[in-house]
Amino acid sequence: MQVELFVNGQPRSDDVEPRLLLVHYLREVCGLRAANVGCDTTSCGACTVLLNGTSVKSCTVLTVQANGQQVTTAEGLADDGRLHPVQAAFRQEHGLQCGFCTPGMVMAAVGLLSENPDPTEEEVREGLEGNFCRCTGYHNIVRAVLAAATGTAGTTRTAGTSATAADGERAEVGA
Amino acid sequence: MIPAPFDYVAAQSPAHAVDLLDSLGDDAKLLAGGHSLLPMMKLRLAVPAVLIDIGRLAELTGIRAEDGELVIGAATPHATVATSGLAQADAPLLAHSAGLVGDPQIRHRGTIGGSLAHADPAADLPMALLALGGSVDVLGQAGTRNVAAEDFFTGFFETSLKPGELVTAVRVPRRPGAAWGYQKFVRRANDWAIVGAAAIDGRIALANMGPTPLRARAAEQALADGAGAAEAAELAAEGTEPGEDVHADRGYRRHLARVLTRRALEHRT
Numbered sequence: 001m002q003v004e005l006f007v008n009g010q011p012r013s014d015d016v017e018p019r020l021l022l023v024h025y026l027r028e029v030c031g032l033r034a035a036n037v038g039c040d041t042t043s044c045g046a047c048t049v050l051l052n053g054t055s056v057k058s059c060t061v062l063t064v065q066a067n068g069q070q071v072t073t074a075e076g077l078a079d080d081g082r083l084h085p086v087q088a089a090f091r092q093e094h095g096l097q098c099g100f101c102t103p104g105m106v107m108a109a110v111g112l113l114s115e116n117p118d119p120t121e122e123e124v125r126e127g128l129e130g131n132f133c134r135c136t137g138y139h140n141i142v143r144a145v146l147a148a149a150t151g152t153a154g155t156t157r158t159a160g161t162s163a164t165a166a167d168g169e170r171a172e173v174g175a
Numbered sequence: 176m177i178p179a180p181f182d183y184v185a186a187q188s189p190a191h192a193v194d195l196l197d198s199l200g201d202d203a204k205l206l207a208g209g210h211s212l213l214p215m216m217k218l219r220l221a222v223p224a225v226l227i228d229i230g231r232l233a234e235l236t237g238i239r240a241e242d243g244e245l246v247i248g249a250a251t252p253h254a255t256v257a258t259s260g261l262a263q264a265d266a267p268l269l270a271h272s273a274g275l276v277g278d279p280q281i282r283h284r285g286t287i288g289g290s291l292a293h294a295d296p297a298a299d300l301p302m303a304l305l306a307l308g309g310s311v312d313v314l315g316q317a318g319t320r321n322v323a324a325e326d327f328f329t330g331f332f333e334t335s336l337k338p339g340e341l342v343t344a345v346r347v348p349r350r351p352g353a354a355w356g357y358q359k360f361v362r363r364a365n366d367w368a369i370v371g372a373a374a375i376d377g378r379i380a381l382a383n384m385g386p387t388p389l390r391a392r393a394a395e396q397a398l399a400d401g402a403g404a405a406e407a408a409e410l411a412a413e414g415t416e417p418g419e420d421v422h423a424d425r426g427y428r429r430h431l432a433r434v435l436t437r438r439a440l441e442h443r444t
Contacts, residue, residue, distance in 0.1 A: 001183060018183035018226065040176050042214060042281060043365075054254075054283045060213050061284065064183050065206070065230060108280065129364045130278025 003067040007032070008076025016063045023047040023058035026073055034074035034103040038132070045131030048104035048111075049073050055111030057130070074103040077110065086110050086148045095144030097135035105131050109145045118149055176217035185228045189235060189314050189343055195227045196339045197316055203227055205341055207235075207250045208284040210277070211293040235288070235343060238262055245269075245349050249288025249311075249342040253300075254279070256287055265349040268375050271357050271444060272303035278365040288342040291327070294334045297367040297383040299359065301328055305388045306355075306373035306380035309347035315340040328387035350375065356439030360431055362422060369422045372411070372435035379439065384415045384432055394436055408437035 004013045007030055014029055026032045026049065035058050038046030042060040049058045050072035077084035083091065086109050096102040105128065112119065112127035119127060124145045125138075133141060186192035196203055202224035206212060209230070215221040229235060235250035238259050245266050247256060256262050257274035276282055276290065276299050290300040291311060304311075304324045311327055313320050315337060322335055329335050336342070355375035359368045359382070371382030372391075377398050379391040393413035397406060412429035419425050 017180065019178045019180055021177065024177070040217070042210060042277075045278070045280060048280055051283075055280045056283055057280045060210055062183070062206075062209065062213070062226075064185075065209065065228065067185075112279065127279055130280045 001064055003063055005063075005066055005068070006070045008072055009070075014063075018062065018064050020063045021059055022049070022051075022056075022061040022063050022066055022071070025063040026058060026071070032073050032075050035107075036100055036103060038100065038104075043132070044101070044104075045108055045128075046101050046104040048107040048131065050107060050111055053111070053114060055108050055130075072107070074106055077106070084110065085151070086113065086145070089144040089148035089152075090141070093140050093144035093147055095137070095141040097133070097137040101131060101133045101135075105133065105141055109141075109148065112145065113149055119145070121146060124149075178213065178216035179219065179222050181216075181223055182225045183228065184225060186232060189229070189232060189341065192227050192229050192232075192341055193314055193316060193339065195225075196341065199225050199227075201338065205229055205292075207286040207289040208252065209289075210281055210285040211289060211295070229341065230286070240265065240349060241346075243349055244346045247287055247345045247347075249291075249344055250286045251288075253277075253282035253285050253287065253290070257282060265351050266307065266347045268307060268355040268357060268373060269300075269303050269309075269347055272299045272373070275299050275357075275359055281365070287345050291345065292334060292336060292342050294328055294332050294387070295367065296328075296331065296385065296387050297369075297371070299368070299371065299382070301388040302368075302371050302373050302380045302382040303357075304345065304347065305390060306375055306378055307347040307350075308378060309345060311342050312344040312346065313340050314343045319343070321346070324388075325390070331386035333386075354442045356442040357444045358435035358439045360435060370417075370428050370431035370435055372432065372439040374436065374439035374442075379411065379436055381411065381415070381432055381436070384412065384417045384428060386418075389415060391432070391436055398440070404440035405437055408433050408440055411436035 023035050035049050036046040038044035040059050042057050047058040048055050052070050108131045124142050204223035206226040206228045207230045236248040238247045253273040253276045262270040310321050310323045357373045359371045368382045373380045381389045391411045393410040394407045412432040417428040
């Protein structure tokens with residue numbers, strides 16, 4: 001079946017099987033490997049992407065269900081080489097350990113902050129309940145989301161990084 | 176895991192979906208959010224030949240007040256119900272219940288009609304609909320009929336939906352200001368209830384205490400006869416035959432039903 005999607009803002013047209021899951025479409029057809037297949041059972045959130053701006057688990061969405069819609073993956077967050085504030089905050093607060101859950105965590109956090117731009121710590125924890133970090137590194141993840149919400153990500157220079165953007169500005173990727 | 180091959184049709188209207196169901200028969204399944212159906216298809220617990228997508232039909236989404244009832248389109252996602260000002264004001268038990276389904280991503284996709292038609296006895300919304308005394312609008316070739324919650328859930332994952340019918344809307348009485356309670360006992364975040372209890376205006380519904388959501392009628396009768404919350408709640412498990420699993424045996428589930436009913440009657444959430 002022919003589908004037309006906007007993936008990270010780019011229009012695409014592909015012939016897909018109806019059973020092709022969105023996560024497999026993104027990884028294998030589009031070559032976007034940020035969304036991971038973790039549990040494959042709608043539990044772990046590693047495959048989280050935005051569908052028309054809201055977070056979804058792409059292992060439980062058919063590509064054909066996304067026909068005509070906007071899909072955003074972690075690859076689509078950075079703007080002209082500058083990290084998205086949530087990405088910058090994850091880097092600053094070291095919101096990852098092994099990194100497998102990170103793209104899904106970041107996308108869930110972007111979705112959460114679009115619905116609730118000023119969450120409490122409890123709201124962040126509840127808002128991320130659909131994402132598992134099996135390294136159990138939740139404290140820094142929550143800290144990163146709160147930092148992104150308050151616009152403090154990138155205000156302090158931390159060892160090994162040069163994240164310097166403040167309050168809405170974006171840190172240079174790889175700078 | 177990848178589902179077995181199937182054909183996909185996007186329905187153009189609820190009537191079109193009914194026509195497709197009628198012509199395709201048992202080989203076809205309706206797809207809305209797909210958050211119960213797709214996991215079952217991955218496990219080959221469901222192997223439909225055709226999926227009829229009703230998930231983006233405008234006629235099936237949205238929340239409106241209609242006289243004394245709140246009418247929620249069947250394909251309205253849980254997140255929309257949970258955050259709706261109308262639902263929070265007029266049916267706060269329903270909004271609260273929708274906000275406890277799964278996790279945020281699941282609530283963005285899963286739909287109220289899909290959850291009710293799936294009829295998992297451990298799920299939130301069937302219990303909420305029963306507690307509220309709500310009903311569902313059902314469309315088939317013969318037209319629309321309205322089915323009360325009591326008559327809708329007929330068995331373990333079974334409803335009184337006939338072949339070729341689809342749920343178009345969910346109706347609950349508007350009860351702004353009515354005191355209510357909602358209890359869901361889980362071992363993990365975003366899990367199904369080991370036991371659940373919801374209470375409003377002397378009605379009590381239980382989740383996972385049998386093959387369908389159940390009314391705790393003995394406890395309701397005690398309340399009607401003037402008993403207090405603690406006394407009535409002692410009768411919450413009367414007549415129930417809950418299943419046993421790794422989480423809880425029958426006696427423990429009955430204990431939970433009594434404790435959770437008391438808390439629900441104390442209007443705790």
